[in-house]
Each structure stands twice: as C-alpha cells, then as structure tokens.
Amino acid sequence: MISGFRGARLVPIQPVHSTKGHSAYDRRVPYPISIDVQPPRTSRDRLTVAFRIILAIPHLLLVGAVGMGFALHSSRGDGSGSSFGGETGLLGAVAYILAIVTWFAIVIGSRDIPAIRQYTVFYLRWRVRALAYLMLLQDAYPPFGDDAYPASLTFVEPEGPRRRLSVGFRLILIIPQLIVVGLLTIAWWVTSFVAWLAILFTGRYPEGLYRFGVGVLRWFLRVEAYLLLLVDEYPPFSFE
Numbered sequence: 001m002i003s004g005f006r007g008a009r010l011v012p013i014q015p016v017h018s019t020k021g022h023s024a025y026d027r028r029v030p031y032p033i034s035i036d037v038q039p040p041r042t043s044r045d046r047l048t049v050a051f052r053i054i055l056a057i058p059h060l061l062l063v064g065a066v067g068m069g070f071a072l073h074s075s076r077g078d079g080s081g082s083s084f085g086g087e088t089g090l091l092g093a094v095a096y097i098l099a100i101v102t103w104f105a106i107v108i109g110s111r112d113i114p115a116i117r118q119y120t121v122f123y124l125r126w127r128v129r130a131l132a133y134l135m136l137l138q139d140a141y142p143p144f145g146d147d148a149y150p151a152s153l154t155f156v157e158p159e160g161p162r163r164r165l166s167v168g169f170r171l172i173l174i175i176p177q178l179i180v181v182g183l184l185t186i187a188w189w190v191t192s193f194v195a196w197l198a199i200l201f202t203g204r205y206p207e208g209l210y211r212f213g214v215g216v217l218r219w220f221l222r223v224e225a226y227l228l229l230l231v232d233e234y235p236p237f238s239f240e
Contacts, residue, residue: 032158032233033225035128035218037137038150039210044199045139052136052196059130059142063123064089066131066185066220095123095228102229107168110161112229120230121155122146128153128221135192136205137213153221155230163232170229177223177235188216215239 064087098116105113129142132151191209198206222235
C-alpha cells in the first residue's frame, strides 16, 4: 500500500556508521535540499543487482529514472511544444504540471501553495529512494510511498515571500545546471555499469565510483528541486 505523504518540514538525519567503519555519505554544502546515503552494511546482493533494472520497473513507472522529463522540442521543424518524458514517471508528470501552477502563484502573489509543496517533497523523497536503488547505491528494495530508507532527502521550508524575479526566469537561470547535470548523468550511467560488473564479479561497489554516484544523485536532486520551484536558492556546482 502506498503511504500518504507527510509535511514538508523534515528533520535532518544524523550520520550513521556502518559495521565496516564507513560513515554515511552525509557531507553537504548549505542548501535547503540535502541528500543522505548510508552505504550498504553487508556484502552486496549479486542476484538483485543482476536484475536491478527489471526489479526497479514498478518504481520507475511512478517516479521515473535518471532524467528530467519536461523538455521543449520541435516537431519536424513545423513548430515547438512541450512534452513530458518517461524520466519522471506518473507522479513526476503531476509534479511538473503543478510546478506551472506554482510559477503563477509565486509570480503573482509571492507565495507558493503549501499542498503543492508537500506533494513535490513527497515525489522527490520517493525519487531519491528509487534512483539510489536503480543506480546500485542500495540493495534494500525501496518502499512504495514515504517510509524509512538508507537514502533520504531532507527539506527546509522557505521562510517569507518567494523570490518572484528568480522564479519568473527560472527556465533561463537553470540552463547551466542542466548542461552540467546532463553530462554528469551520462557519466553516472557509465560508472554504474562498471559498478554493476564489479559487484557481479567481486561483490563490491568500487569506493571511488560509489562516492561519485552519491555526489551526482545529490547534485541531480538539488537541480530538480530548483526546477520544480521548491527552492529559490541557486543550486551549488558541487558533489557535496
């Protein structure tokens, strides 16, 4: 059963140390959105890793894979339009539609809509868990809905009026981040494939590749939260 989403004010998760002596990958730069990932405490599950993409399909249908599905496109050179790709899943498509409503609410009234904000946080928290599982950062199967998981998102609610100018030109301001994240995403798929082979043959995810994957996940979700108008602070160009 899919659990209901909770309020947007979340409590930061404290670092947790694994039995192998590695702390959670909880380093972060100051930002309203932070991602914490706790390394698996036991040897990796080679069987579920081998069939990971298949096992992740139910979550991918709901919250998508690694990508941002709202894109401008041209239709055979006759004109341009907008479409939702499969990268966001069904819940993500709703989140991007609601972001349009939020855009008007902030530009006109300087405030967002709490219910939309709560839904967006719910979607992003689920997305963090699903992507961590898909990209082999975790072996535990993610819950359907909002529940505890070794990969989590913490959100600090904005205080006071929103920044109308930043929101009004959000699609322009985010272009540099989208270019960088697009390149990082390609690299992440490549390193995840290398890690997939490494786990199947050795049972271990190479440490350097794991840190890179966690960093890209953190960067990716901050940019998506900015794109969805959840925050006004510009995302840092950082893996932390």
